[in-house]
Amino acid sequence: MRLSAVQCDRVAGVLVGTAAGDALGAGYEFTKPSKNAVIDMVGGGHFRWAPGEWTDDTSMTIGVARALAESADLGTSEGLDAVAAEFLRWYDSDPADIGNQTRAVLSHRSRTAVDMVWHAKNLGEHKQGNGSLMRTAPVALAYLDDLQGCVDAAAAVSELTHPAGEAVDACRIWSAAIRYAVLHGSFDGVRKAVTLSSDPGRWNHLLDEAEHGAPENFSNNGWVVHALQTAWWAITNADASSPRHLQQALELCVRAGADTDTTAAIAGGLLGARWGVSAIPARWRRIMHGYPGLRSNDLARLAVRIAFDSGRDELGWPQADIIDYQGYRTDHKAVHPHDDGVVLSGAAHYSTEPVDAVLSLCRVGTTPIRAEHIEFWLVDGGVDRNANLDFVLDDAARTINDLRRAGKRVLVHCVEGKSRTAAVAARYAVLLGRNPDDVRKAMPWAKPHPALWASATR
Ligand SMILES: [Mg+2]
The missing domain is CATH 3.90.190.10 (Protein tyrosine phosphatase superfamily)
Known part of the structure; x- marks a missing residue:
């Protein structure tokens, strides 16, 4: 579909925003920063991340994104097989961090999505964890012209590892909201998307609770419901009057504590979709990096490639090796x-x-x-x-x-x-x-x- 320059900026923001939140929160995972602590992209933490290094959240997001960039149709079994194969490729890279449920499922090394879902449904007690919501952002980019397709694909990708109803609903809502934010530049899509869940009344209540509550009210944010609430609390409680909202909301996610990289990654996907990659400061983008040897500019290009399915890039960041500016006076x-x-x-x-x-x-x-x-x-x-x-x-x-x-x-x-x-x-x-x-x-x-x-x- 045709996208304007500002929509294209927002497309690129989806992946870079996810990774920015992840890399910001990585050093604070399992902690609750004190009130006066300065929050910055410093790395460290339990897994000794390098400054700017993203974690499993972004690595798995990239897996979904790479399958989509290769034109995987998530409405087909082949498309879901491609995502499953990307998850295994990442699992085989011996990642520093991996969620419990995800590890339990991927350790069976399923060759097909159907087999992966079977294991996910028959395994573990963490099916309601936040491990699928954290990687759902790129789904929206492949379905900018198809809301129902977006919601169905988000559900199918969640089910690969997290088949619980709450996890699937959260992915439906968040992916639809990201799609809306890319198209319209607002957060209104969150409330609109609630009607696409299996229990709109409950999700509306949970969103109300997030908007008016405090992190203590949803502190178990390894659980997908509290993770979504923490992200929404941060987004709705930061000052949204300028693009600095993106940085402030991500910082609030970290200040809320616990699974900081994941709540900030979840928020970051939606914040990047709303504000664009141009709202993500260069001092973060300069140091962001991670699996599989990518940097922030690569994520921007990957996102643009998904949204422009034929690889056209008149508006976005190009995939070409060299841009030929022949016809312009470039030697000043x-x-x-x-x-x-x-x-x-x-x-x-x-x-x-x-x-x-x-x-x-x-x-x-x-x-x-x-x-x-x-x-x-x-x-x-x-x-x-x-x-x-x-x-x-x-x-x-x-x-x-x-x-x-x-x-x-x-x-x-x-x-x-x-x-x-x-x-x-x-x-x-x-x-x-x-x-x-x-x-x-x-x-x-x-x-x-x-x-x-x-x-x-x-
Ligand atoms: Mg992580």
């Missing part, structure tokens, strides 16, 4: 007027300039470069095409500042270095307390989009 280059460690350029220089870090403000290919590579979701247009314009420009400028404080040389580029690069350079000037108009003198070819310039120099 200047030094930032207030910091000679910052190069401002068009796309011709991003893979060749001897710098430590490259900030790409336009789409680039997947071919690795020698420098640290940080991509920003920024469209050369106004707020109608950039849902989080102020946030992204500020995030890019702060990222330059962080890199420079670490003694690194930085290149910032877009296609022609005319508009987006000039805007970010201006925002960096503002951050340094200098005159942003100096940027236009240093880049005489620049022609920043008025909305970008206005936001940058505010």
